[in-house]
Amino acid sequence: MTSKLLSLRDAVGRLVRDGHSVALGCALEPAIPFAFAHEVIRQRRQDLHLVGPISDIAFDQLIGAGCVARVSAAWVGNVSAGLAHAYRRAMEQGIPRRIEVRDHSNFTVAQALLAGALGAPYLPTRTLLGSDIPRANGTFRESTDPFSGDKLLLVPAIVPDVAVVAVQRADEDGNAHLWGPWGVSQEAALAARSVIVLADEIVDRSVIATDPNRTIVPATKVAAVVHEPGACHPSPLQGRYRRDHAFFHEYHRATRDVEGFDAWIEEWVTGVADRSAYLAKLGPRWTALRDTGRPAAEARF
C-alpha cells in the first residue's frame, strides 16, 4: 500500500492550480473543509471555479479573498446568520472582482455530480421546469422525453478538477470513512479528476477494512491524504465536534464591509500559519466543541 500522506500546504501546492474547478462543502452544512479553503487563500490561488450545493461561509471567504472567477452552486450565504457579505459585494459591486455565477438547485448540483460520477453526459430531470434558474445557469438544455413526450431538463455532468472531502478517518492510501450526512460528497469524489481527503484521524488500512460500507471514496480515486484534525471548524463533524454557531454570527457581523472582511481574513487565515495554529488561537472555545456522540450498534463482517 502506498502512502499519500501530505501536509495541507503540500496537497494544495501540488494539486490545486489557478483556474481549477474545485468541489467542496459537498456534505452541505456539516464537514465543510474550511482548513482547505484557508490554505487556498494563503497560497493566493486565483480564477478558481467553485462547485458545491450550499457552502455556508466557505465560498464567501474564497470569493472575498479574490480566489474565485466562477461559482456553480445552489446557495451561497451564511446558513444561520443570513446573507453572505463578500458574495454580495462581488456580485453587486465587483469587489474584489467580478465573478460569474451558474445558478443551480441542490438537486441539479447533485445530478450534475452524479452524472460525472457515472461517466454519463447528463441526467434528465423535471425539476426547475418553469424556474428562471436554467436560463441563468446557461449550461442546461430543454429536451423532450422520447418515451413519453414530456418536457425535460437535461443537466450536464460536472467533472471537477479537484474534490475535497473531510472525513472522520482514512488510511494513508486514501480509503476514507465518512459517517453522518453524505450530501453530494460521494458523487463529487467519484466525479472528480483528483480527490484530496482531509482526515480527522489516520488509521491503519485494517481499520477501514473492518467496515467497507463506511468508505465514501476508495483509494483508487484519491491523490492526497491530509491528517488535519479540526479541519471543518466552525462546521461540525459527526461524533467529533459540534458546530460553532457563534463563529458564523461573528463572521457575519465582522465582514459587513471590505475593511472588516480583510481584517477577519488577516486574523483567522493569513495571520495563522496553519490549522493547528488556528485551533490553538481558538483555545478553550475549540475544546468545548468536542462531541463524542453515542456508539453505533454493532455490525459484524
Added chain:
Amino acid sequence: MTSKLLSLRDAVGRLVRDGHSVALGCALEPAIPFAFAHEVIRQRRQDLHLVGPISDIAFDQLIGAGCVARVSAAWVGNVSAGLAHAYRRAMEQGIPRRIEVRDHSNFTVAQALLAGALGAPYLPTRTLLGSDIPRANGTFRESTDPFSGDKLLLVPAIVPDVAVVAVQRADEDGNAHLWGPWGVSQEAALAARSVIVLADEIVDRSVIATDPNRTIVPATKVAAVVHEPGACHPSPLQGRYRRDHAFFHEYHRATRDVEGFDAWIEEWVTGVADRSAYLAKLGPRWTALRDTGRPAAEARF
C-alpha cells in the same frame, strides 16, 4: 411508530398479485430472499415479471414452478455450478410455459432501477453500444447526446410493483440495516411501489437510529416487515451465515430434467410449511453455516 410486522405468508398474500413486477436478488450473489421465492411458489402466483441483475438460482426456481411470464435480468443461471436447467427448458422448449426475456447487462439493470428511484424517465449511457442486447431487450432507445453529438443508449426506468430486500436487521416500521454489498438493492427499494423487508433480526427503532448510515430503505417506503431468520439460504448473509455452496451443486444435479425439478420443489418448497420447517429440515447443515464475522470499527454519532 406503526408496526408492519407480518408473516411471510401474509406479506406475499397481501402484497404480491398475479402479473406483478417483482425485484429480488438485488444484492447479486448474497442476501437473495429465497424464503420469499419459495412462499410465492407455495401460493402459486402466476405471470410475474421478475426484475434483477443476476439471481443465482432463485429465478430458475420461480420459472420452473410456472410463476413467471417475463424476466428482465442480466444473468439467469447457477453462479458456482453452471447453467440454469429450468430457465433453459422454458426458453428452449416452453416447459412449463413460454416466458419473455428482456435482456440486460448488470449496468443497464442498475441504471433502470436508479432512474426509477430518482423519478427520472431514463438514464443515458454508452454501455452496450454495438451489443445485440438493446435490440433483444426492445425497451431501450438509441439517442444522440445534444451536448456532444455522441451516440447514446437511453435505458428507461423500471418501477417494480414490489421490491424484496433481505437484511440483517430492521425495526417494525421498516427502517432496515443492510451491510455487505448493496448491489442494486437500494435503487430497487426506492424505485418500487411497495417494499417487503425480510429481516434476520427485528430490533427496536432506537437500534436503527444509532447508525442511520446503514439504513438501506426508510420505513416511508416499506409496506411489510417479515421476521425471517435464514431467509437467504443457500445464499449468504454477511456476518450471519455463509453460502451453502454444495446446495447449489445439489440443485444443479437434481434439476436436470422436469421430474427431478418437480421432486426438488416438492422436497424443499411445497413439501415444507415455511422457512422454519425448511431450516429444521436442513438441521445441523444449517447451524454449521453460522458466521459471526468480525466487528466493525467503532463509529460514534
Added chain:
Amino acid sequence: MVAQAAREIRDGERVFVGMRLPLIAFVVAKRTHAPNAVGLFELGIVRDEPAAELLYTMGDNPNVAGAVWCARTIDLMGLLQRGDVDAGFIGGAEIDMQGNLNTTAIGPDRRRPSVQLPGSGGGADIASLAHRLIVIMPHDKRRLREKVDFVTSPGYGTGGDWRRRGGLPRGGPSVLITTLAVFRFVDGAAVLASHHPGVSVERIREETGWPLSTAADVHETERPSAEVLRIIRDYDPKGFWTRRGD
C-alpha cells in the same frame, strides 16, 4: 406563523422541512396533531422524531443523531421527484400573487443585481416537485410584489395550467403564511383567507403589492393554543428563530 404552519402538516405526511420556522412548525405538529409525520432534510436525513435540541442548521449533529435514515441528497431528491413527498416548506425574499418566489437576486439584471440573495438551495426543487408547497414570509409591500424580478421557485407561473404546460408533474403553493395573514391559492392565485389577531384587512391591503383578493369567509387566524406556545418556547427558549413573533 409557526402555529399556523404547524396546522398545514397532516398526520402521517412526508414533509420536506427545511430550516428556521418550518423546523419549529414540524416540532409543533409532531407533538400535537401529527405524531406520525416524517421529516425529510435535503442533505440526506430522514427523521420520525424531532431533534432533541434547537437546530441552527439541518446539519447540526443533534439532527443526525437519532435519525432513521442518513443518506445522500440525491436519494431524498429522488423521493421528491418520484412524488413520494407530500409537502414542503419554503421561504423567500419576494413572492407574487401566483406564488412565484424569488430567492436569487433583486434587480432587473441577474448578472449585476442590486441585492444578491443566497439562491435556491433545495427550494426550487421542492416548489417544482412536492405535492404541496407551504410558503412562509414576513409581510412587506416590497416582498409581496405584483411581479418578482427572478422566478427561483415556480408557483403557478402566469396562472391557469401553466405548471402542466411547462412540464411540472404536480404541486404548487397551497398556502402563504405571513407575519400578518394567511393566503390560500385558488385557481393559481393568492386569496386572503385570514388575518392574524389585531391586523385589519385594510392594513394587509396596504402591505400587499398586488390587488388584494379576499375570500368570502375571511376571518381571524386561529390563535395558537397555550400548549402550542409552550412547545414553541420550550424548543426555542431564547427565541433565536421565533423572536419575530410566532
Added chain:
Amino acid sequence: MVAQAAREIRDGERVFVGMRLPLIAFVVAKRTHAPNAVGLFELGIVRDEPAAELLYTMGDNPNVAGAVWCARTIDLMGLLQRGDVDAGFIGGAEIDMQGNLNTTAIGPDRRRPSVQLPGSGGGADIASLAHRLIVIMPHDKRRLREKVDFVTSPGYGTGGDWRRRGGLPRGGPSVLITTLAVFRFVDGAAVLASHHPGVSVERIREETGWPLSTAADVHETERPSAEVLRIIRDYDPKGFWTRRGD
C-alpha cells in the same frame, strides 16, 4: 490459462476481476509481479488484497470481509464508464475472430434458442467500457466461430473503427487465452501469438473456427513457474476452478 491470465495484469492496475479462473489469476498477479493491482467486483466490492480463501462467488462473505470499499453496483459501473478501470476479464460460450462474444443464446432465434445461456451479467459492460479486455475460454471449434449467433459483449464488431463509429468510448479485447493457445488482437482481429507447451499450430488451426492468422514470432507459451503453480494449488487445492488445467 491462469498463469497466462495473471501475466496480463500490470502492477497498479484497477481490474474488473469477475469469477472463476480470472479470480485466481488476480491472486497470482497480486502475489507475484503486481502487488499493487486493485480488484473491482461488480456487486460493489473493491479489494487491494485477495480474499483469504477460495471463492465460489464474488459475493461470498470472505470476499466482503477485508474489502476497502463495499458500495453499490452503480458506483463500480460508473468508474467503468468514466474510464477509471484499466482492464477486465470475461469468458464466453462463443467468440469470433474480431473478439465479439456470445454468452446469451445459441441458435438463430434468440426468442427460441437451441441453447439458452445465462446472459451478460456485467460482461457486456466490461467489454464496452474497460480500457482493455482479457478473454479466457476453452478452445473448441464450436466456440471459436467464424460468426457468433448473438453479440452479447462487443469486441471489434466488423473490424476497423467499428467501436468508435458505434459510440463505444474505448477498449476492446487485447488478448484471448484458451486451453491451447494465446491470441493477440491486431487491427481488431485475433492473431495466434503462442501455443501452449505440447500443442501444435496445426491442432490449433483444426480447433479454430476461423481462418487462423499467425504472428511472425509465434512461439511456445511461457510455462508457469513453480512459484505460480504453488500459489494456484495453495489457493485452489481441490482444483475446483483449475481442475481443467492451469
